[in-house]
Amino acid sequence: MAALQVEAIQLLRSDTPVESNKRAAEHLPVQSHSVIKKICCIGAGYVASTFTSPTSPPSCPKNPDVEVTIVDLSERRIQAWQSDDLPIHEPDLLEVVQSARDAIIEGRKPNLFFSTNVDQAIKEADCIFVSVNTPTKTIGRGQGRQSEMSYVEAAIRKIAEVAEDDKIIVEKSTVPVRTAERMREILAANCRPGVSFEILSNPEFLAEGTAIKNLLTPDRIIIGSLNTAAGLSAAESLVDIYATWVPRNRIITMNLWSSELAKLAANCILAQRISSINALSAICEVTGADIAEVSYACGLDSRIGPKMLGASVGFGGSCLKKDILSLAYIAESLHLPQVADYWRSINDINEYQKDRFSRRIVECLHHSLTNKRIAILGFAFKKDTGDVRESAAISIVNDLVSEGGSIAIYDPKAPDENIWYELESTSPDIKLLHERVTIYRSAHEACVGAHAVVIVTEWDEFSNKTKAKPLPAVDATTPPRTPLATVAPQEGYIESKETKPVAGRVDWAHVATVMRKPMYIFDGRNVIDEVKLEAMGFRVEGIGKAGTVRVS
Ligand SMILES: NC(=O)C1=CN([C@@H]2O[C@H](COP(=O)(O)OP(=O)(O)OC[C@H]3O[C@@H](n4cnc5c(N)ncnc54)[C@H](O)[C@@H]3O)[C@@H](O)[C@H]2O)C=CC1
Numbered sequence: 018m019a020a021l022q023v024e025a026i027q028l029l030r031s032d033t034p035v036e037s038n039k040r041a042a043e044h045l046p047v048q049s050h051s052v053i054k055k056i057c058c059i060g061a062g063y064v065a066s067t068f069t070s071p072t073s074p075p076s077c078p079k080n081p082d083v084e085v086t087i088v089d090l091s092e093r094r095i096q097a098w099q100s101d102d103l104p105i106h107e108p109d110l111l112e113v114v115q116s117a118r119d120a121i122i123e124g125r126k127p128n129l130f131f132s133t134n135v136d137q138a139i140k141e142a143d144c145i146f147v148s149v150n151t152p153t154k155t156i157g158r159g160q161g162r163q164s165e166m167s168y169v170e171a172a173i174r175k176i177a178e179v180a181e182d183d184k185i186i187v188e189k190s191t192v193p194v195r196t197a198e199r200m201r202e203i204l205a206a207n208c209r210p211g212v213s214f215e216i217l218s219n220p221e222f223l224a225e226g227t228a229i230k231n232l233l234t235p236d237r238i239i240i241g242s243l244n245t246a247a248g249l250s251a252a253e254s255l256v257d258i259y260a261t262w263v264p265r266n267r268i269i270t271m272n273l274w275s276s277e278l279a280k281l282a283a284n285c286i287l288a289q290r291i292s293s294i295n296a297l298s299a300i301c302e303v304t305g306a307d308i309a310e311v312s313y314a315c316g317l318d319s320r321i322g323p324k325m326l327g328a329s330v331g332f333g334g335s336c337l338k339k340d341i342l343s344l345a346y347i348a349e350s351l352h353l354p355q356v357a358d359y360w361r362s363i364n365d366i367n368e369y370q371k372d373r374f375s376r377r378i379v380e381c382l383h384h385s386l387t388n389k390r391i392a393i394l395g396f397a398f399k400k401d402t403g404d405v406r407e408s409a410a411i412s413i414v415n416d417l418v419s420e421g422g423s424i425a426i427y428d429p430k431a432p433d434e435n436i437w438y439e440l441e442s443t444s445p446d447i448k449l450l451h452e453r454v455t456i457y458r459s460a461h462e463a464c465v466g467a468h469a470v471v472i473v474t475e476w477d478e479f480s481n482k483t484k485a486k487p488l489p490a491v492d493a494t495t496p497p498r499t500p501l502a503t504v505a506p507q508e509g510y511i512e513s514k515e516t517k518p519v520a521g522r523v524d525w526a527h528v529a530t531v532m533r534k535p536m537y538i539f540d541g542r543n544v545i546d547e548v549k550l551e552a553m554g555f556r557v558e559g560i561g562k563a564g565t566v567r568v569s
Pocket residue numbers: 059060061062063064065088089090091094135148149150151168169171172189190191192221222223224225335336
């Protein structure tokens with residue numbers, strides 16, 4: 018039997034019948050539920066940032082008695098969480114963590130702890146969040162396509178091994194649908210006699226760069242459970258925790274499998290919107306349509322909405338690509354090849370977008386980068402994070418190095434070691450990479466002697482647009498007075514009459530004095546007001562805007 022078929026049968030095999038979507042709450046006797054007092058979060062990565070605040074004052078004064086211990090196998094990560102040099106860059110995160118640390122000084126009971134003592138934290142907790150990484154597999158069957166579940170499995174085995182009493186286990190990591198069933202099998206086979214576990218799904222929807230905002234005012238909290246009395250009771254215990262700061266109507270309980278799948282679905286739909294607009298950007302570049310205006314026009318339809326429609330050099334980050342791969346693999350395992358192809362095409366367009374951008378740079382620079390210096394502004398996969406995982410910058414730098422260019426990188430937050438790690442693990446020639454690539458401490462330094470500047474991340478400091486209040490809501494019955502062409506569609510931006518450089522931002526007039534001529538800017542994020550910069554002598558090539566060359 019084909020391997021995939023076996024897997025499909027395994028995936029569909031169910032020791033318990035597939036629970037119906039209808040909540041059983043109204044059919045089951047109302048049970049009292051336990052009160053969660055001690056939480057353990059396994060995995061001290063990005064998602065752990067969501068555990069730093071809500072259960073600790075002042076953000077949530079109603080939860081002062083709930084203790085949270087965040088554990089990790091990595092001593093280095095835990096030490097960083099305990100210092101002022103946190104392991105991740107996230108706006109407002111340090112203040113939140115410091116506020117929890119200030120508890121003792123202010124006479125409050127400390128309730129946020131970081132530790133490498135995983136066993137002890139598991140033993141003491143009544144609720145354990147599994148927040149470990151689930152990257153795409155790099156070895157074995159399903160490599161490059163399937164989610165690597167070994168970290169989740171190790172965490173579950175550890176819980177089974179050390180737990181001495183009943184626990185609620187919460188899937189916080191993004192996992193394939195029906196993972197909870199596999200967890201249940203592992204727990205049942207390995208736990209101590211008399212100990213029982215209830216598994217909930219509570220996917221995380223934070224976006225990096227806005228983690229604290231998403232935490233404090235989430236669009237929704239999803240809690241999935243089995244439709245059993247014990248499952249519903251565990252879900253209610255978790256609802257109680259969130260309900261101390263999230264309005265009750267935003268906390269949605271549902272069937273376990275729906276919750277697991279909803280997380281993957283949400284990321285795939287978000288990525289699908291970006292690939293849709295990026296596919297349209299290619300049409301804009303050859304027709305004279307402007308992707309910013311197209312996106313704005315589409316986003317005004319209330320059924321579509323304006324978010325996640327920003328054309329770009331391609332989406333990055335640790336999750337969108339891998340979650341699409343995971344969903345496609347699940348579809349394939351379920352013998353739904355058309356469904357798998359549909360989702361994979363979203364990643365295909367993303368690769369195409371990155372490749373098109375690299376080729377456009379090379380073609381504009383007369384098909385050769387030999388003896389040419391290219392400044393790369395931004396290496397993180399988006400602004401307000403230092404995370405470089407799957408950033409579009411990785412393939413662009415590798416492409417430009419292989420074309421003979423010398424590359425000068427600047428990013429305000431991405432750690433040098435992470436930039437090197439990503440480049441080295443994808444480079445076809447590491448020696449050449451080190452000969453050709455240098456990382457600089459400022460955008461101005463990186464631009465000295467450059468033949469071209471490539472903006473890969475939309476950090477505010479690279480933009481020459483003035484950030485202003487969002488555009489007023491449009492009354493559908495009255496046409497806007499401002500002609501569309503002068504309304505910048507990116508949320509929160511309007512055209513500025515400002516000509517002087519804004520403090521803390523790149524001084525493009527200065528950059529014009531240090532670059533080689535002709536001066537190209539390849540704006541992979543459309544953060545540049547090209548009219549102003551072209552007046553200074555730059556040639557600006559934006560995404561989805563008619564440019565010098567046609568790249569298909
Ligand atoms: N990064 C993000 O913004 C979001 C991530 N997610 C999902 O959340 C999960 C975690 O993501 P990140 O926080 O980005 O991962 P990460 O890679 O930043 O952190 C995971 C941490 O788990 C630790 N770990 C792995 N196995 C362990 C074990 N057995 N015991 C103790 N610690 C262990 C690792 O050392 C690492 O520090 C993934 O499934 C991801 O898809 C979901 C929403 C947002």
